[in-house]
Amino acid sequence: MAHEILAATNAVVTLDVALPGIVWPWLVTVNMWAKSIGTGVILMLFMLIRMHPDSVKNLRLPTAVVAFIFINIFLLFTLADLHQPFRMWHIFVYSSFSSAIAWGSLMATVFLGLLVILAFLAYKKNNETFDKVLVWTTILAIPVTLYTAALMAQCTARELWQMPTEAAQMILAATLSGSAAMILLGGSKLSDEAKNTLGVVLGLSALMAFIIYMSEYIFGPMKAEEVAAVLDYIKGDGPYAVMFWLGQWIAYLLPMLLILLSRASKSESILKLAAILALVGLAIVKHVWLMIPQLLPMS
Amino acid sequence: MQLGFLVDLHLCMGCKGCEIACKVENEVPLSTWRLRVKYVDVGTFPETKRTFTPLRCNHCENAPCERICPVSALHYLENGIVNIDKERCIGCAGCVMACPYGAIYIDPQTQTADKCTYCAHRVASSMMPACVVACPVQANIFGDLEDPTSNISKYIQVNQSNIQVRKPEKGTNPHHFYVNGGNVALNPLASHRIEGHSLFNKITTLPVGGHH
Numbered sequence: 001m002a003h004e005i006l007a008a009t010n011a012v013v014t015l016d017v018a019l020p021g022i023v024w025p026w027l028v029t030v031n032m033w034a035k036s037i038g039t040g041v042i043l044m045l046f047m048l049i050r051m052h053p054d055s056v057k058n059l060r061l062p063t064a065v066v067a068f069i070f071i072n073i074f075l076l077f078t079l080a081d082l083h084q085p086f087r088m089w090h091i092f093v094y095s096s097f098s099s100a101i102a103w104g105s106l107m108a109t110v111f112l113g114l115l116v117i118l119a120f121l122a123y124k125k126n127n128e129t130f131d132k133v134l135v136w137t138t139i140l141a142i143p144v145t146l147y148t149a150a151l152m153a154q155c156t157a158r159e160l161w162q163m164p165t166e167a168a169q170m171i172l173a174a175t176l177s178g179s180a181a182m183i184l185l186g187g188s189k190l191s192d193e194a195k196n197t198l199g200v201v202l203g204l205s206a207l208m209a210f211i212i213y214m215s216e217y218i219f220g221p222m223k224a225e226e227v228a229a230v231l232d233y234i235k236g237d238g239p240y241a242v243m244f245w246l247g248q249w250i251a252y253l254l255p256m257l258l259i260l261l262s263r264a265s266k267s268e269s270i271l272k273l274a275a276i277l278a279l280v281g282l283a284i285v286k287h288v289w290l291m292i293p294q295l296l297p298m299s
Numbered sequence: 300m301q302l303g304f305l306v307d308l309h310l311c312m313g314c315k316g317c318e319i320a321c322k323v324e325n326e327v328p329l330s331t332w333r334l335r336v337k338y339v340d341v342g343t344f345p346e347t348k349r350t351f352t353p354l355r356c357n358h359c360e361n362a363p364c365e366r367i368c369p370v371s372a373l374h375y376l377e378n379g380i381v382n383i384d385k386e387r388c389i390g391c392a393g394c395v396m397a398c399p400y401g402a403i404y405i406d407p408q409t410q411t412a413d414k415c416t417y418c419a420h421r422v423a424s425s426m427m428p429a430c431v432v433a434c435p436v437q438a439n440i441f442g443d444l445e446d447p448t449s450n451i452s453k454y455i456q457v458n459q460s461n462i463q464v465r466k467p468e469k470g471t472n473p474h475h476f477y478v479n480g481g482n483v484a485l486n487p488l489a490s491h492r493i494e495g496h497s498l499f500n501k502i503t504t505l506p507v508g509g510h511h
């Protein structure tokens with residue numbers, strides 16, 4: 001409605017205060033990216049233990065350590081993004097449970113604790129207890145990875161971020177980056193079947209995520225003019241158009257093609273290249289989606 | 300009690316008295332504003348008209364900023380004001396991301412969130428908000444929405460067919476109303492915002508909180 005009257009009114013803002021710049025900067029991109037890897041590798045380890053137990057005999061400790069490192073990166077960048085980082089403890093003392101931030105912080109802290117236990121158990125080679133604790137860690141990995149979607153959905157100002165799509169994208173980001181990280185971590189230690197399974201997970205995650213982004217790209221503007229205005233930033237010569245397509249190609253399209261190629265040629269190097277591209281591309285995709293709603297003036 | 304605001308845009312002449320009064324009363328730092336008056340020019344020369352719209356926090360009944368705040372730094376007072384406890388705020392900027400009206404900012408001096416509080420400290424001493432006192436044409440009307448005899452309630456009754464809120468589709472239920480406001484005045488998508496062009500300066504964006 002507002003857009004249609006513009007030509008008639010020729011309304012121009014002639015005096016206003018400067019608008020706020022980017023509120024959540026690249027630090028939040030790293031936060032989401034690292035969390036996807038940290039939770040994703042746990043989801044993949046759980047799957048591999050069930051499907052290809054022989055392949056993952058030596059992967060328990062490295063996976064727990066990688067998850068621990070990436071969850072710490074996630075927490076570190078969350079902290080760095082706070083304007084009052086030394087008050088972080090307020091979240092635990094004055095928690096408001098209507099906020100996804102409070103839930104996320106609490107769950108991520110418990111998740112980190114479970115990762116420490118997993119690493120210790122793996123170090124002690126206590127596989128039986130490890131696998132039991134892994135079940136709970138895997139269950140918790142799901143809400144930990146989802147909470148950012150809830151947080152984005154709570155940003156009432158940003159119409160683009162809707163819970164159903166963001167939740168799906170968060171889970172797919174975890175399976176995409178988790179499978180990619182496991183391919184790189186497992187390397188030649190993985191059996192051909194395990195590599196195949198991870199390749200399928202990576203390829204399907206890329207396909208699903210790409211379909212969702214394209215659906216939003218094409219159909220989003222048909223539902224809300226605010227969404228249309230935001231998506232203009234990735235269309236035509238919009239400021240994030242090049243980055244958007246670069247991300248889609250690197251994170252999704254190229255890895256899908258490379259996985260098909262690696263299955264045909266049984267090449268581990270091509271599979272690894274797909275994994276590296278998926279990890280790099282995911283950061284670009286997440287960054288674009290985080291930035292574009294912040295470019296729209298709110299008032 | 301449910302305190303609310305109403306601005307009669309037909310009366311507002313864009314003098315920015317309210318903006319300055321707010322700055323002084325609340326010691327709002329440079330580069331940030333709790334209340335501002337936006338000018339939008341409509342039409343093509345010589346058939347042009349200028350609209351003035353004071354914009355402040357709407358003290359929403361269903362406030363996204365309050366909901367997203369992880370530490371309840373943003374909270375409701377009994378009189379309906381959405382208030383902020385700057386000592387508790389951790390500066391996560393969730394509220395800045397959630398408010399559909401761009402009404403919250405990160406104070407560059409304290410690095411905590413801040414916004415219009417309807418001058419809660421003055422209201423507690425039975426005084427009117429500073430912007431109401433400063434307005435030379437009484438375009439700002441403040442009072443208890445639950446009291447049918449208050450000025451604001453009467454104004455709403457008389458102008459009931461001509462009352463607007465900003466972005467009603469967001470479901471925030473603002474306690475801040477406009478009379479004689481059109482799409483151009485209230486909807487940011489209904490006007491062009493040409494990069495680098497405004498009456499007095501060429502600054503279009505400022506970093507949130509002074510850094511990042």
Ligand code: SF4
Nearest residue numbers: 356357358359364398
């Ligand atoms: S206008 Fe924005 S800052 Fe004010 S109560 Fe509503 S959501 Fe919160």
Ligand code: SF4
Nearest residue numbers: 368388389391392394
């Ligand atoms: S910046 Fe402060 S007031 Fe805003 S949501 Fe975060 S803790 Fe709450």
